[in-house]
Amino acid sequence: MDFKTSKKLFSEAQKYIPGGVNSPVRAFKSVGGSPLFIERGSGSKFYDADGNEFIDYIGSWGPHLFGHNPEFIKSELLKNIERGTSFGAPTLLEVEMARLITELVPSVEMVRMVNSGTEATMSAIRVARGFTRKEKIIKFEGCYHGHADHFLIKAGSGALTFGMPTSPGITKGNAEDTLVADFNDISSVKKLISANINNIAAIIIEPVAGNMGVLKADIAFVKELREICSNDNIILIFDEVMTGFRVAKGGAQELLGINPDLTTFGKIIGGGLPVGAFGGRKDIMEILAPSGPVYQAGTLSGNPLAMSAGIAALNYIKTNTDIYNLLENKSEYLEQGFKDNLNKLNRKYCLNRVGSMMCMFFTEELVFDYKTAVKSDTSLYAAYFHEMLNRGIYLAPAQFETMFISTAHTDKDLDYTIKMQYESLKAII
Ligand code: HOZ
Numbered sequence: 001m002d003f004k005t006s007k008k009l010f011s012e013a014q015k016y017i018p019g020g021v022n023s024p025v026r027a028f029k030s031v032g033g034s035p036l037f038i039e040r041g042s043g044s045k046f047y048d049a050d051g052n053e054f055i056d057y058i059g060s061w062g063p064h065l066f067g068h069n070p071e072f073i074k075s076e077l078l079k080n081i082e083r084g085t086s087f088g089a090p091t092l093l094e095v096e097m098a099r100l101i102t103e104l105v106p107s108v109e110m111v112r113m114v115n116s117g118t119e120a121t122m123s124a125i126r127v128a129r130g131f132t133r134k135e136k137i138i139k140f141e142g143c144y145h146g147h148a149d150h151f152l153i154k155a156g157s158g159a160l161t162f163g164m165p166t167s168p169g170i171t172k173g174n175a176e177d178t179l180v181a182d183f184n185d186i187s188s189v190k191k192l193i194s195a196n197i198n199n200i201a202a203i204i205i206e207p208v209a210g211n212m213g214v215l216k217a218d219i220a221f222v223k224e225l226r227e228i229c230s231n232d233n234i235i236l237i238f239d240e241v242m243t244g245f246r247v248a249k250g251g252a253q254e255l256l257g258i259n260p261d262l263t264t265f266g267k268i269i270g271g272g273l274p275v276g277a278f279g280g281r282k283d284i285m286e287i288l289a290p291s292g293p294v295y296q297a298g299t300l301s302g303n304p305l306a307m308s309a310g311i312a313a314l315n316y317i318k319t320n321t322d323i324y325n326l327l328e329n330k331s332e333y334l335e336q337g338f339k340d341n342l343n344k345l346n347r348k349y350c351l352n353r354v355g356s357m358m359c360m361f362f363t364e365e366l367v368f369d370y371k372t373a374v375k376s377d378t379s380l381y382a383a384y385f386h387e388m389l390n391r392g393i394y395l396a397p398a399q400f401e402t403m404f405i406s407t408a409h410t411d412k413d414l415d416y417t418i419k420m421q422y423e424s425l426k427a428i429i
Pocket of ligand 1: 023024025026060061157158210211401
């Protein structure tokens, strides 16, 4: 495959944009090579500046549950763009969006719209601190909750990929207020709580972690978290920016059967436009200004175009109840195909999947937390990534990310991907 134009664009980009990209993982640094510049997408595919076609398994890192540019979202956007792009005043669309989220996710009684997942998690923590009048938070090693200061401590995603899970630029104060426990290990949580009696405002977790590869929290572990939080006046926050409306209509909390106090959203609820939201118990959410004293605001929050795309996505989910079965069937088929390939090649690499989120780790050990995730051979992943790319399959350009399957992936796409995976693995192991 020829990537000449993308390479040229990348050197031009590096003159004006730090590292040539607006989000680090896109730069291909951990897999080597030069990032592709994408021109357009349709359904399960996108096309780069050199005219190469790829079956896309990133889906813009999660939003594209229905593939690229589905007609029912595009038509809503086109209709709404005629009315204007932003007003900085309430619109009916915001009410419609809030109503839909609260209807689909029962633990959410009230919701506030923001512009990104980072903004959602950052604001949810402020609300938890304001509500409990306590300061420290507990997060889990390898979980990623966006790039606000208090989350870039032992974080996942790009921070983990680039070997800087704790970023420079974070103050000592911030670092001291963020306590880090081990994913799926309740004793590590209990230890932190007993060392910080009456000073933990919130525990935040990705109930299905998608930023150290894919890992599912054990139900028993999350149940204990729920109990501890209820007993100790700690706000339990589920970060469902990735999993919300992806792993089930009601997100990971529906799969687990456990309600958090607050939930953060992003990705799918914007239908591919920049959006985030946080919501939960009414008594907690009402502490937000202007009904309460905790300040949070945004010029483009509830933006009408983002709302119209998101509403179209959520209405589709609401009325097409079979889409999660469809996603499960497609994802299971792909997983089984990958497993068969691994068997044929006599490898037992760990393949983790929750619904349409999947990740193959280049380790034969079980992966259930940060320490087991980082056992994956990342240089082998890099080689695998390029073998797949050259065969027209676009995976995340980093091991510690997620493969997203959409309703637009056809049987033909899946069969081709399985075939190419066999060839790619055979070429590198
Ligand atoms: N933080 C995202 C992956 N978990 C990457 C976002 C992007 O580069 O677009």
